[in-house]
Amino acid sequence: MLVIYLVAITAEAMSGALAAGRRHMDIFGVAVIAFVTALGGGTIRDVILGHYPIGWTQHPEYVYLVLGAGLLTTVIARYMHRLHRIFLALDAMGLIAFSLIGSNIALALGYPTVVVIMSGMITGISGGILRDVLCNQVPVVFRRELYASVSLAVCALFLILKAQGVGMNLNTAICFTSGLSLRLLAIHFHWRLPTFTYRQRWD
Amino acid sequence: MLVIYLVAITAEAMSGALAAGRRHMDIFGVAVIAFVTALGGGTIRDVILGHYPIGWTQHPEYVYLVLGAGLLTTVIARYMHRLHRIFLALDAMGLIAFSLIGSNIALALGYPTVVVIMSGMITGISGGILRDVLCNQVPVVFRRELYASVSLAVCALFLILKAQGVGMNLNTAICFTSGLSLRLLAIHFHWRLPTFTYRQRWD
């Protein structure tokens, strides 16, 4: 799980660096967006749950990893479209790892079920939301192929299997396999949630 | 007060869902924006005051209510312009309820007067600010008819009456009546605060 977590924050940091590059930021901006994308979700979760000290403040090596990944991305960016599919798979693994980690933390703190699920989703998606807000665009997670829904499904499945007495390792493996399949199928077939459009401006 | 609070978070969730619809978000985006608009202000207040656990984490029913209200809005949106005036009145009630609740929490924690007033205002307006930031627009609260000023007036009136020894129930009733009147008059007559315009770009 730790290995997958490290892969996850690296993939998220790279996605942040690419977003910063689309806004022509300087390398400091790249480092900040990489950091916020990778570790911002866990930070928001810890602040909301009152779970101190916040994870990365106790693990300087995570900070160095995401800053290094962000800066490295500026060098290898020109080759990254060739790694397109690998990158999307790493990002999907990251989403699921974040979701499971977030759920487990809220569970250990004794929060009610709906908060446990939301804790997983907050960990999974709010780093990307912060990235998009800092890059001055509407968060893509609110519009693209099933992404947050995968996080929701994984967290719910994890809790259901846990209630059935399935062991932690088997449970994690099942959640990973199903979540990753769902996300990759969603990307391949462009599965999206229905969209809501509203035009009036009276309020 | 609890009934008014529930009405308030429902009205705020609906306003969030409509804003999400103007950005063509999917139903997950609608649910997130509804949640953030309704419960984000109280979350920011609790984080700033160090008031843990945060309200909604102990009341899963609030979470279900705002998510339900947000999703329901996507179904009934086409009829909502007919309910225009009712909606604005509910929203005004919500603003006042949030302001009084926020002030009381800071008061109970022993914060100084200016923080008590700011706690009321943060609870009242920051959900809407988060909604607008996530929808990538300048927060309307910084530009429209008296809104935050109503929150400020209600919080100040509440503290003044309290210092005069007016009982809690009477005080709440007076604040509600005056705040609601002020807000509805402001909407009717388009009362606004003076605007500050600055064009130079040297800093």
Added chain:
Amino acid sequence: MLVIYLVAITAEAMSGALAAGRRHMDIFGVAVIAFVTALGGGTIRDVILGHYPIGWTQHPEYVYLVLGAGLLTTVIARYMHRLHRIFLALDAMGLIAFSLIGSNIALALGYPTVVVIMSGMITGISGGILRDVLCNQVPVVFRRELYASVSLAVCALFLILKAQGVGMNLNTAICFTSGLSLRLLAIHFHWRLPTFTYRQRWD
């Protein structure tokens, strides 16, 4: 140091008010943006470090100062371009004061070195980031002349001198002089960090 801190939050509040004026906000919006720009960085730092109660909640006079500075700016704005250079110097002093204060707080709480440096940088730059997010633009700190880098350099220099046994007052004086010189030289010669530009949109 307290005097410099007060100058710093005043300069930051004025920079917030000018940004609000560029968005034609009303005077309430001006007050909020001034407050957030001046005290938002310290608030984010305290929330991340779990350092409660948050500074300004115990110092109502800081709140009055920044609100007053923000509103005063709307009156004197037409003369401010003549004070251009003074304003930039005050802003640079603010950046350095914020950085040193932020570092010292994390140090006193026993956080690791990288968190101490980040605490200084968060205090120095995140008020301006919040200001730009609320004004719906990409944060200037990610693109303009050396700014965050000055914060980083000052925090690192402070820690190095401290490890060498240099006394607090001398250390602060050295950091101030070097940081201020670096920032003013960067403004004068338009020193910038290299920029990263990325155009592909496949992720």
